[in-house]
Amino acid sequence: MGKNEKKDRIERLKAIVGSMPNKPGSYQFYDDKGEIIYVGKAKNLKARVSSYFLSVVDRYKTKVLVSKIHDITYTVVNTEEDALLLENSLIKKYNPKYNILLKDGKTYPSICITNEPYPRIFKTRTINKKWGSYYGPYSHIATMYALLDIIKKLYRPRTCNQIIKEEDVKAGKYRVCLDYHIKNCGGVCIGKQSREDYLKHIEQARQILKGNTRQLLGTIRTEMDNLAMEMRYEEANELKKKYLLIQNFCAKSEVVSHTINNVDVVGITVDEKKAFINYMHVTQGAINQSFTFEMTKKLEETEEELLALGIVEIRARFGSNSKEIIVPFDIGIEMNEVTLTIPQRGDKKTLLQLSMLNCKQYKLDRMKQSEKLNPEQKQTRLMTELKEKLKMEKMPYHIECFDNSNISGSDAVAACVVFKRLKPSKKEYRKYQIKTVEGPDDYASMQEVVRRRYKRMIEENSPLPDLIITDGGQGQMSVVREVVEDELQLNIPIAGLAKDNKHRTNELLYGFPPQTIALKTDSELFHVLTHIQDEVHRFAISYHREKRSKHQLHSELDDIKGIGEKTKETLLKKWKSVKRIKEISLDELIKEIGRKKAELIIDYFRSKEQ
Secondary structure, three states: OOOOHHHHHHHHHHHHHHHOOOOOOOEEEEOOOOEEEEEEEOOOOOHHHHHOOOOOOOHHHHHHHHOOOEEEEEEEOOOOOHHHHHHHHHHHHHOOOOOOOOOOOOOOEEEEEEEOOOOEEEEOOOOOOOOOEEEEEOHHHHHHHHHHHHHHHOOOOOOOEEEOOOHHOOOOOOOOOHHOOOOOOOOOOHHHHHHHHHOOOHHHHHHHHHHHHHHHEEEEHHHHHHHHHHHOOOHHHHHHHHHHHHHHHHHHHHHHOOOOOEEEEEEEEOOOOOEEEEEEEEEEEEEEEEEEEEEEEOOOOOHHHHHHHHHHHHHHOOOOOEEEEOOOOOOOOOOOOOOOOOOHHHHHHOOOOOOHHHHHHHHHHHHHHHHHHOHHHHHHHHHHHHHHHOOOOOOOOOOEEEEEEEEEEEEEEEEEEEOOOOOOOOOOOEEEOOOOOOOOHHHHHHHHHHHHHHHHHOOOOOOOEEEEEEEOOOOHHHHHHHHHHOOOOOOOEEEEEEEOOOOOEEEEEOOOOOOEEEOOOOHHHHHHHHHHHHHHHHHHHHHHHHHHHHHHHHOOHHHOOOHHHHHHHHHHHHOOOHHHHHHOOOOHHHHOOOOHHHHHHHHHHHHHHO
């Protein structure tokens, strides 16, 4: 499309916008093929749609969307809530390319109560409302099995697949199965349990699935008392067993005061690409539905926009008629005959926190699943987190960390470890023997090593690190900065891992002057950084031990020119010590190592004695 055509297209679209009303409604964008590519809602149609065509649009994805628009239509409604409902129905109908969509939960099972004369209760992943009533879906499978188990213990619904008709039961056409003999079924097929009694049990099971356990307990209690008054104690005792089972289940499922009844709770958490929305329905203080959905963002939608659309879709999907919805923040929409509550304290705040916790856990689970399939994704995520925490310009792909090791200045050494994509690159590890510093001066030793390291890298034109980490606090950072920035004129970010008075790493420092970076000590990123610190410490210590060990194994034989390591080993293996070697005659030495080397040793010890 040429410049003139683009200009004409924008002018034509602006003319459509100019004639739009200042009323609530839903708008639709079409591409050059006449297909809907985006559906939106607005409190003020003209103001909202005109914002897409401003000369300065700071969102890249919005610019892409606008470049695809060839036509606009709209529908006026009475309220913003109606606009939201219309937007949701159009999104589901047309599935536009640039609209967010809730991922379907069909992979999660539900519980079905069939519409048969003698209903069955079972779990299923297939939803067909002609077959019966469905409860769920259950993202927490253990909860679903707990419900099925309590229903089985209480009411013993039939598990066979045969079609049972009342007239055939009376005619005696059926035979009982094993379930009846092991007392897992009441034997409705042979009339051992009446249809009226069976349906009464199914209705009570339905109340448990709906979460109406308090009401059910009251009904059972009344019936139990009546039976006791009539001195039907065995029947009353059976009801008591059921009462205690339900009461125990209720105690486990109740999370807040049972005065909170028929309330929806919706929480949300987002990242760069996705939003995770948790829905819970609370009846008489017990959560009887809980599900978390995932949304993929398309146009940098705000949390308010995501949550508003999520609420409408969730309530439609679960058939909720609650008059109150607990939310974490104002979504900017008034809903007809529904109160949106943002709790500050109390039981409702507890419920909201639980919903938010479910969002975060679901997000974490999805992330872990994704990272299992693609391990590099985890490193990229942590590098991105480190980059954002330190406000770095570049991704910290290449990290180097330094540490010194000495005992009172003796055998002073230093080490440098290299991590690429937060993984150790051991072939690039380097050991350094301190050459210019006398005595235990950690700062001067660090400067010598850093100077030698980066001078050589500059000379060899090797790639410099994206981040330097020092094993120490402000002091170490300062001396490294003096060399890197002031002497070598290099622009490499420097961070430090500082320890507390118990010598435990407790904070990350960065900047000039160094500032503490907010980072939880139990976070994944902090564990990675302390792993880098532990690795450089281990490498430096192992080199220091190696050097000290060689120093401790030094003997007088090492000082004799012409006597190598192999000859030294031969002599010590035969005579065990230098003292005994001094006492050996020339002839004995000649037999073992030859005349030339034997004379070198004899001459050395004689000259020392003189």
